[in-house]
Amino acid sequence: MVYRIFVEFFKIWKPYVFPSPVSVAETFIRLLDNNVLFIAIWATTKRMVIGYLISLIAGIILGLSIVKFGFLDRNLRPLILGFQTLPSVCWLPFAILWYGLSEKAIIFVTAIGSLFSITLAVESGIKNVNPLYIKAAKTMGAKGITLYLNVIIPASLPYIISGMKQGWSFAFRALMAGEMLFATKGLGQVLMVGRDLADMSQVISVMIVTIIFGLVVEKAIFGPLENQIRLRWGLKNT
Incomplete structure (x- = not known):
């Protein structure tokens, strides 16, 4: 009803512009x-999972390295902060130059889209762990890898999960940009x-599917x- 009022009565919207x-x-x-x-969702999901897993593994390793080594914290962290503000679409020329018009290029853009947010989340999460937890664990004899696995990483998980959610959204945006440029499906x-084809109905249909895709991932996983x-x-509270 609202649509017909704006299109037929007030003539504010054009049917071919807003279906x-x-x-x-x-x-x-x-x-x-x-x-x-179905084919498009499967292709997008496959690329998304591969690219996101790559960024997740690399981001965790890079975040832990920044915390562990002071010179990386001083020199690499500002660079990562700068890259975090860079739109993922800026990496597309590099992806095409390095990998050509291929699946690898799209996966690269997807991975780089979420890498920096995950890295910063891991680094911030570990640095914001309550010092009392670490002191108590050391008093009980925990040190090295045991301290990280049993105390530091579990205590930093709230930050890491938030970074993973943010990284997922960034990766999906980067993936869509890559697919819009040169993907075959x-x-x-x-x-x-x-x-x-100037078919706005199809455009809006894909937008709705994308929103549903994100909601499903949020409700089912994150x-x-x-x-x-x-x-x-x-x-x-329980």
């Missing part, structure tokens, strides 16, 4: 019937086809994980 909910629903069903969405490619960590450390 109706019915048109979007019809396009969504068409994409499902043609298996276009994926949600970004389907969105670009809609743009090239939400329960964050709640469990908060319960573990007494930050949330």
Whole structure:
């Protein structure tokens, strides 16, 4: 009803610029019937998982290294802070130059999109661990890798989980940018086809799928994980 008022009565919106909910629903069903969405979601999910796991492993290692070695903290951390503010799309020319128009280029952009936020989250989490926990653990004989595994890393998990969530969103944005430029399949490619054909119903359908994708990941993975960590450390009532 609201849509018809603005389109037919006030003539503020143009149907070809802002399609109706019915048109979007019809396009969504068409994409499902043609298996276009299923193929695109699978391709995007695969790239996202690979790129994010790479950034997660590299970010944890880099964050631990910054905390462990003072010269890295002094010299590398400011550089990482600078890279964190750099939009992920800026890495696309390097990705294409190094890897060509390939899957590796898209995965590289995805990984670099979340690497720095995860690194900073690990570094901040470890540095903000309550010193009393560390002193108590050392008093009980914990040191070295045992101290890290049993005290420091578990105590820094709330910060790390927050960084992982932020890194996921950054990685997904970088992935969509890569797919929009040169992917042969994926949600970004389907969105670009809609743009090239001036089919805004398809564009909005992909946007809705992207939002649903993010909500599913939040509810199925990060939400329960964050709640469990908060319960573990007494930050949330049972």
